Amino acid sequence: MAASTDFLTGIYNRRQFSELAETEIDRSTRYGTPLTLLIFDLDLFKEINDKYGHAAGDEVLKEFVERIKTCLRPYDVFARIGGEEFALLLPNTDATNAKGVANRCLKVINGQVLSCNGHNINLTTSIGVSKTIHETSTLDSLLVSADQNLYKAKKWAEIK
Numbered sequence: 001m002a003a004s005t006d007f008l009t010g011i012y013n014r015r016q017f018s019e020l021a022e023t024e025i026d027r028s029t030r031y032g033t034p035l036t037l038l039i040f041d042l043d044l045f046k047e048i049n050d051k052y053g054h055a056a057g058d059e060v061l062k063e064f065v066e067r068i069k070t071c072l073r074p075y076d077v078f079a080r081i082g083g084e085e086f087a088l089l090l091p092n093t094d095a096t097n098a099k100g101v102a103n104r105c106l107k108v109i110n111g112q113v114l115s116c117n118g119h120n121i122n123l124t125t126s127i128g129v130s131k132t133i134h135e136t137s138t139l140d141s142l143l144v145s146a147d148q149n150l151y152k153a154k155k156w157a158e159i160k
């Protein structure tokens with residue numbers, strides 16, 4: 001069990017995410033059901049660590065995960081795929097509906113104050129939404145598609 005989950009947040013780790021995602025992509029391709037991938041990247045997380053300390057940074061990661069979980073359905077696949085990077089696979093969801101999920105997730109993070117280790121911390125996340133799966137999609141192509149939109153979201157956050 002431990003090998004499939006992230007020790008800090010308890011959600012799936014990158015390896016388990018890849019396995020589950022491959023299964024969902026196969027299912028979706030076989031039955032012609034939509035599927036969309038979201039990537040989350042916490043903004044300026046290094047600054048949070050530098051300002052409040054690594055232990056508070058850890059609490060922020062845990063609180064982030066708990067808040068995002070409130071936006072999910074039981075069969076959505078949520079994973080920590082990097083230090084401050086998360087992936088969310090949404091079965092039976094096209095890109096339009098996935099944007100709705102992404103906006104719900106933004107509402108529980110951006111503009112909210114997180115109380116972590118006695119500090120009130122303003123956290124924001126950027127989200128990239130992939131294209132809806134199609135016949136030739138692979139996990140890699142969905143990750144690339146979500147990453148391109150994440151990059152645009154980050155750019156937008158910088159110039160605002």
Ligand SMILES: Nc1nc2c(ncn2[C@@H]2O[C@H](COP(=O)(O)OP(=O)(O)OP(=O)(O)O)[C@@H](O)[C@H]2O)c(=O)[nH]1
Nearest residue numbers: 041042043044045046047049054055057058083084
């Ligand atoms: N507290 C804590 N910090 C972590 C963990 N894993 C990664 N980090 C930190 O996350 C930070 C990521 O920094 P960057 O990659 O520069 O990204 P960023 O500061 O979020 O900047 P942008 O992504 O460009 O908005 C680094 O300071 C890492 O040390 C962890 O498990 N706990």
